[in-house]
Amino acid sequence: MAELQVLVADDDPQMQLALKAGLSRGGHTVTIVPDGLAAVEALREGQFDLLITDQRMPKMTGLELLATVQEEYSHLPVIMITAHGTINQAVDAMQRGAADFISKPFTNEELQRVVDRVVAPEVAAHREFKRESGAMGRPIVTHDPLMKRVLEVSESVARSDATVLVQGESGTGKELIARLIHDASPRVHQPFVAVNCAALPDTLLESELFGHEKGAFTGAQTRKIGKFELAHGGTILLDEISEMELALQAKLLRVLQEREVDRVGGKSPISVDVRVVATTNRNLEDMVKQGKFRADLYYRLNVIPLTLPPLRQRQGDVILLTNFFLKKFLGNDAPVLPSDVAKALSEHSWPGNVRELQNAVERAAILSSGRELHEKDFLLAGSSLSTMLGGSLSGEGLSSFSHTADGEEESSLDGEENLQITPGMTVQQVERTLILETLKSTSENRTQAAKTLGISIRTLRNKLNEYREQGYFS
Numbered sequence: 326m327a328e329l330q331v332l333v334a335d336d337d338p339q340m341q342l343a344l345k346a347g348l349s350r351g352g353h354t355v356t357i358v359p360d361g362l363a364a365v366e367a368l369r370e371g372q373f374d375l376l377i378t379d380q381r382m383p384k385m386t387g388l389e390l391l392a393t394v395q396e397e398y399s400h401l402p403v404i405m406i407t408a409h410g411t412i413n414q415a416v417d418a419m420q421r422g423a424a425d426f427i428s429k430p431f432t433n434e435e436l437q438r439v440v441d442r443v444v445a446p447e448v449a450a451h452r453e454f455k456r457e458s459g460a461m462g463r464p465i466v467t468h469d470p471l472m473k474r475v476l477e478v479s480e481s482v483a484r485s486d487a488t489v490l491v492q493g494e495s496g497t498g499k500e501l502i503a504r505l506i507h508d509a510s511p512r513v514h515q516p517f518v519a520v521n522c523a524a525l526p527d528t529l530l531e532s533e534l535f536g537h538e539k540g541a542f543t544g545a546q547t548r549k550i551g552k553f554e555l556a557h558g559g560t561i562l563l564d565e566i567s568e569m570e571l572a573l574q575a576k577l578l579r580v581l582q583e584r585e586v587d588r589v590g591g592k593s594p595i596s597v598d599v600r601v602v603a604t605t606n607r608n609l610e611d612m613v614k615q616g617k618f619r620a621d622l623y624y625r626l627n628v629i630p631l632t633l634p635p636l637r638q639r640q641g642d643v644i645l646l647t648n649f650f651l652k653k654f655l656g657n658d659a660p661v662l663p664s665d666v667a668k669a670l671s672e673h674s675w676p677g678n679v680r681e682l683q684n685a686v687e688r689a690a691i692l693s694s695g696r697e698l699h700e701k702d703f704l705l706a707g708s709s710l711s712t713m714l715g716g717s718l719s720g721e722g723l724s725s726f727s728h729t730a731d732g733e734e735e736s737s738l739d740g741e742e743n744l745q746i747t748p749g750m751t752v753q754q755v756e757r758t759l760i761l762e763t764l765k766s767t768s769e770n771r772t773q774a775a776k777t778l779g780i781s782i783r784t785l786r787n788k789l790n791e792y793r794e795q796g797y798f799s
């Protein structure tokens with residue numbers, strides 16, 4: 326890597342020495358100043374490629390210095406030095422525009438790694454690649470500055486074990502971010518276990534999370550290992566945490582505090598080492614005010630808050646994502662998006678965010694079947710693919726499909742079995758759509774879905790594994 330001119334602002338002589346030694350070893354030239362004001366002066370006089378600053382300094386704090394640099398030298402990357410255990414300070418700094426952070430104490434190697442990540446283009450390119458390739462091969466596609474910020478913060482905090490709370494409207498990519506954090510963390514080779522807190526009533530959720538002993542309650546015929554234990558060494562995703570009832574919230578809080586779980590009916594606690602990522606699409610702070618969510622649990626979870634902007638606030642991403650999904654569904658045959666359609670899609674409000682867009686593109690890919698794309702292929706008034714298919718299974722939704730589909734398909738669709746068979750679809754597409762939509766209509770209950778579909782649960786499981794590998798199902 327090229328030699329850099331590095332400005333260091335830190336008042337602690339020991340840190341000054343450590344930074345100077347570490348950076349000089351990396352071949353960089355180091356200028357040291359004892360506080361923020363001196364740093365501002367040095368920046369006026371010299372040329373620097375990088376600023377490394379302590380947070381706590383006399384005269385001007387690191388954050389104040391960061392703000393000044395942001396205004397006057399917006400291209401100068403800033404690395405914030407934070408005290409051990411003050412991860413939220415670090416996150417705060419990153420959210421205010423710091424390029425990265427390093428927490429005390431650190432080794433030369435750690436310092437070098439952070440510096441490389443911030444300034445070395447080839448390393449940066451590698452990072453970009455990693456981001457594009459995404460969590461477990463699921464890319465996170467975005468050009469939006471706010472989203473990029475979230476991705477950067479995610480990758481940086483992934484190194485720590487700090488609890489992360491991902492907030493955002495439905496379909497904004499919260500689970501994707503949770504997986505990215507796991508994949509970018511040292512726990513990557515350990516389990517990632519997701520629990521949807523909205524999917525089960527509280528009593529079942531408790532044994533799902535913490536496990537139970539044989540005979541703990543009626544129906545507990547065997548011992549069950551909870552998700553926390555299964556996630557030992559890895560990461561647990563507590564999805565839709567807002568839906569957990571207060572009584573269970575208290576038990577969860579204890580687990581987070583003590584880092585040990587009590588199986589239902591168990592005699593002694595079992596210690597677990599688990600990194601927690603929670604998501605919510607409701608505003609937890611409001612729920613705390615309304616007494617629906619425990620304040621103490623909220624503060625435990627909200628160590629690193631990440632908020633995903635809704636799709637309507639990142640309009641550039643709509644087209645980017647549309648093209649990405651067109652490629653995903655149609656491969657190299659993906660047609661060019663006509664500009665009037667692109668405009669209409671950008672102006673749409675996308676209440677279901679990226680998930681809704683993805684569904685709309687899949688539907689358009691099916692409906693257009695090779696011809697040019699029209700706006701109405703994407704934006705069917707008031708009906709999504711799932712309401713169309715879900716509705717059709719109960720005998721509704723048929724008319725909206727034949728009217729809004731391109732006219733040509735009219736009226737040939739007069740039976741439930743025929744519904745998904747649109748010219749241009751492959752048998753696999755029809756099958757996949759039907760299976761995934763049926764699963765959605767049963768709230769992911771596989772047994773019920775298999776029954777509705779008339780296939781064995783084993784076949785269903787195999788299909789889902791296949792779709793998961795292809796990225797259609799997570």
Ligand SMILES: Nc1ncnc2c1ncn2[C@@H]1O[C@H](COP(=O)(O)OP(=O)(O)OP(=O)(O)O)[C@@H](O)[C@H]1O
Binds near residue numbers: 495497498
């Ligand atoms: N930036 C993105 N790039 C590519 N795909 C994305 C992006 N954001 C979301 N998706 C896709 O959109 C779908 C919804 O994302 P995800 O499940 O992460 O959302 P969510 O916020 O967890 O939604 P919910 O609140 O409904 O659970 C997924 O299929 C995901 O792969």
Ligand SMILES: [Mg+2]
Binds near residue numbers: 499500564604
């Ligand atoms: Mg989710």
